[in-house]
Amino acid sequence: MVLIKFILSLYLMATVVAFFIAILLGLMGRIIKILNIQELHPVSIPGTPPGQIMPPAAEADYTEIAVAIAVAKRESSSK
Amino acid sequence: MSFIEVIPDVFQGITTLFHSEPKIAITRIFLILLGFTLMYLGRKGVLEAMIMIPMGLGMATVNASVMFFDPLSIHAPHGMSTLFLEAQVGSGLEPVQAAADTIKILGIDWLQPVFSLTFSNNLIACLVFLGVGSLLDIGYVLARPIVCMTIAMFAELGTLVVFPLAVYFFNFTPQEAAAIAVVGGADGPMVLFTALVLAPPLFVPISVVAYLYLGLAYGGYPYLVKMMIPKKLRAIKMPPPVKPPVAYNSMEKMIVAAILCVVLSLLLPIAAPLIFCLFLGISIRESGVKPLQDLVSGPMLYTATLFLGLTLGILCDVNTIMDPKVLPLLLLGMLSLLISGVGGILGGLFIWWVTGGKVNPVVGIAGVSCVPTTAKVAQKVVSKENPSSIILPLALGCCISGVITSAIISGIFCSLLKADSGFLVNLQQALGNVVQ
Numbered sequence: 452m453v454l455i456k457f458i459l460s461l462y463l464m465a466t467v468v469a470f471f472i473a474i475l476l477g478l479m480g481r482i483i484k485i486l487n488i489q490e491l492h493p494v495s496i497p498g499t500p501p502g503q504i505m506p507p508a509a510e511a512d513y514t515e516i517a518v519a520i521a522v523a524k525r526e527s528s529s530k
Numbered sequence: 531m532s533f534i535e536v537i538p539d540v541f542q543g544i545t546t547l548f549h550s551e552p553k554i555a556i557t558r559i560f561l562i563l564l565g566f567t568l569m570y571l572g573r574k575g576v577l578e579a580m581i582m583i584p585m586g587l588g589m590a591t592v593n594a595s596v597m598f599f600d601p602l603s604i605h606a607p608h609g610m611s612t613l614f615l616e617a618q619v620g621s622g623l624e625p626v627q628a629a630a631d632t633i634k635i636l637g638i639d640w641l642q643p644v645f646s647l648t649f650s651n652n653l654i655a656c657l658v659f660l661g662v663g664s665l666l667d668i669g670y671v672l673a674r675p676i677v678c679m680t681i682a683m684f685a686e687l688g689t690l691v692v693f694p695l696a697v698y699f700f701n702f703t704p705q706e707a708a709a710i711a712v713v714g715g716a717d718g719p720m721v722l723f724t725a726l727v728l729a730p731p732l733f734v735p736i737s738v739v740a741y742l743y744l745g746l747a748y749g750g751y752p753y754l755v756k757m758m759i760p761k762k763l764r765a766i767k768m769p770p771p772v773k774p775p776v777a778y779n780s781m782e783k784m785i786v787a788a789i790l791c792v793v794l795s796l797l798l799p800i801a802a803p804l805i806f807c808l809f810l811g812i813s814i815r816e817s818g819v820k821p822l823q824d825l826v827s828g829p830m831l832y833t834a835t836l837f838l839g840l841t842l843g844i845l846c847d848v849n850t851i852m853d854p855k856v857l858p859l860l861l862l863g864m865l866s867l868l869i870s871g872v873g874g875i876l877g878g879l880f881i882w883w884v885t886g887g888k889v890n891p892v893v894g895i896a897g898v899s900c901v902p903t904t905a906k907v908a909q910k911v912v913s914k915e916n917p918s919s920i921i922l923p924l925a926l927g928c929c930i931s932g933v934i935t936s937a938i939i940s941g942i943f944c945s946l947l948k949a950d951s952g953f954l955v956n957l958q959q960a961l962g963n964v965v966q
Contacts, residue, residue, distance in 0.1 A: 453960040454694040454704075461946070462690050465938045466683050468797060472790070472934060473679035479789060480672045483782045 542597035546610050549598075558593045558848050565590030565843065568745075576749040578903060580832075581741060581839040588843020596848075601638055602631050605849075614844045615641040617734045641844055649841050650733070652726055654834050655719030656807040661831025662901050663811020664823055668787055669778050670927035677881055677889070677924070678897075682931035684880065685897030687873025688714025688866035689939055695865070697961070700858040704957055705729050708943040710859060713740045714866030715936030716747065716900040718838075719804055727800065727944045734845050735856045739863040741842050744900055751871055751895055751907050758875045759891050763882065765915035766890040768924070784816040794934070798941030800948075805937055867898075874898045874928075889924070896925035899932025 538545040547555045565586040572582030592614050600609035602619065616635045619642075620628030636642050648654040671678050689711045696707035705728040712724045713736070721740040725733045755764070778786075791809035795802040814822050850856065878894020892912050896905045905925035912919050946953045 453957065454697055457957060458690055458693050461939070461942055462686070464942055465686065465935065468938045468942075469679045469683050469931075469935050470676070472794070472938075473675040473931075475793065476672055476675035476786070476790070479786050480675075480776065480778070483778070483785060484776060488779075488782050488785065 543594050546596045546598065546608070549608055550610070554848055554852065557852060558596065561593040561846060561848065561851060562590045565593070565846075571749070572745075577745040578748045580835050581842070582745050584836055584839035585741070585745075585843035585846075588840045589846040590843075592844045592847045602635060612847070613639055614847075615639045615645045615841070617645065617845055617850065619646075641841060644837050645841055645845075648837065649722075650726070652719070652723050652803065654838050654841075655722045656803055657830055657834035658838060659719050659804050659807040660811045660814075661826050661834060663808040664815045664827040664831070666808075666812055666815070666901065666930055667926070668783050668790075668812050668816075668930065670923050671930050672778060672783075672786060673775050674924065674927060675931075677885075678927040678931035679935070681874060681877040681881060681894050681897035681928045682899070682935040683897075684877025684894065685870050685874030685899070685928075685932055686715060686935055686939055687876070688868065688870030690714075690873075691869050692862050692866040696858075696862050700862065702858075703729075704954065704961070705947045706732055708947050709736055710862050711866055712936070712940055712943065713743065713863045714870040715932070715939060716744060716867060716870060716898045716904070717933060717936040718744055718900075720801075720933075720936045720940045723801070723804055724940045724944060728947055732855065732859070734850055735853055735859050736863075738842055738845050738850065739856070739859050741838070743863050743867050744903070747867055747871070747898070747900060748903050748907065750868075751898075751904065752911050754868070754871045755875060755892055755895050755908070755911050758872065759879070761915060763879075763891050764912060765919065766882075766887065767916060767919040768890055768921060769888055780816040780818060784813050787812040787816065794937065798938060798945070800944040801937045801941035808933060870898050871895060874904075890919060890921045893921050893925045893928055896928040897932050899929055899936050901929045901933055902926060904932075905929045 547558065550558070565588070568577065568582045568586030568589065570586075571577040572579040572586060592612055595612050595614070596610050597612065598609055599611050599613070602616065603609070604616075604618070605611050616639055619635050620632050623631065632646060636646060644654075648657075692714055693704075693707050693711040696702040696710050697704060700707075702710065709721075709725040709729040709732060712721050715721070718737075718741050722733075722737050725736040729736065787809045791805060791813075794805045794809075798805070811826055814826055817823075874894040874897040875891065876894065877897055878889070878891035881889045881894070882891040890912060892908045895911075896908045898904045905922060905928070908925040909920070909922045912921050947957075948954070
């Protein structure tokens, strides 16, 4: 009887936690839609293949990336 | 000494058969044949090939390659062992001797580093969860969280039933019984984890039994579904929802995964490593960092699965299988998974009834977790009856919820029954079995 009580209490506790998580998921789903969070698209450097934040190592190293960013900034500020 | 006289020393795999007790020799031959059978069934697709092929070959080979070799002098009286791994190294010794033995055996047995550094500390289970997480789409749970979680809670029935049975009828301690009952949650990594925390001496046999049965579930559950759900219900085509399902972008899914990971870790810190790995996998999937996703869902997942299967096979040596506690474990493990399957199907039927027949009850079997095997089983069974019926998205949602409910139950078991828990002492006192 002791074990039956124990396991039933454990199951009840697990059910409460599981439904808390389910309700939390449901609420989060709604709140996130209300907040209208947009997909983040990392700013890519001109010449970078789609989906890559940095150019492939074979084509550019970090110095070239820094230069490319500086050039892009200067161009955008002069417009 | 003549050449004929040294032949037994050369072919020690055979010689050791004649130097062992008959029941050990017969068990070794049986395990070799069982290994071949598992490989065959894996290749045929009846069992999960990814686990069964390395496990089967490992089981057959480790039982064939026994020799007169006992560097730690722990295999009295004949001193027979293999060059694969020593699962019980250091157990029962004082810490300094245990550490010395472990270091010594790490330099001898080729799979010992994998066992000691990835298996017995649960790293391999975490890596599998990381890879599995990177294959999961949390959007499936977000679509119908209450339905998924209800089915998943039904599918924990095996854990609920087997725990008291193991204590009452097989005289296991509450901790051992909990570690065995968690097999019903059908999450290999969770079983490894619970056994490691609650019943370290039974860690090896429980993990072997759990993965053996998880492989068998792939072959057995379709028959259970067919037995419990009539053909007419299996063929139900789920109508599209009245409101189109909300689509979540990857940024939203990542936020949900991060919050859920933190909330679950706050609630169940003891299961946090596994929870973290699962949600890290999901976050990597949604992050858009393709090289990382390719790494964890490809090479890392497959390497971890290969070594998991291999280590489990190697652990199926005659010493483990002949442990008197293994037979009850085999029975209880099978019972736990079977009852969980029945519970999941009952959950599916309950949801079918509540929704007025709009949900195909076969999704219930996916609540048993075992990601993504049971979801694949559910879709396979339904496709046989009605090829145009697609239940996989909901089934995957139930599968993911099954992982969450298994983590919840394992976490509660581990918190309540860990060695220094006052609750355990009270429970044992109540059972008339006070720990000194």
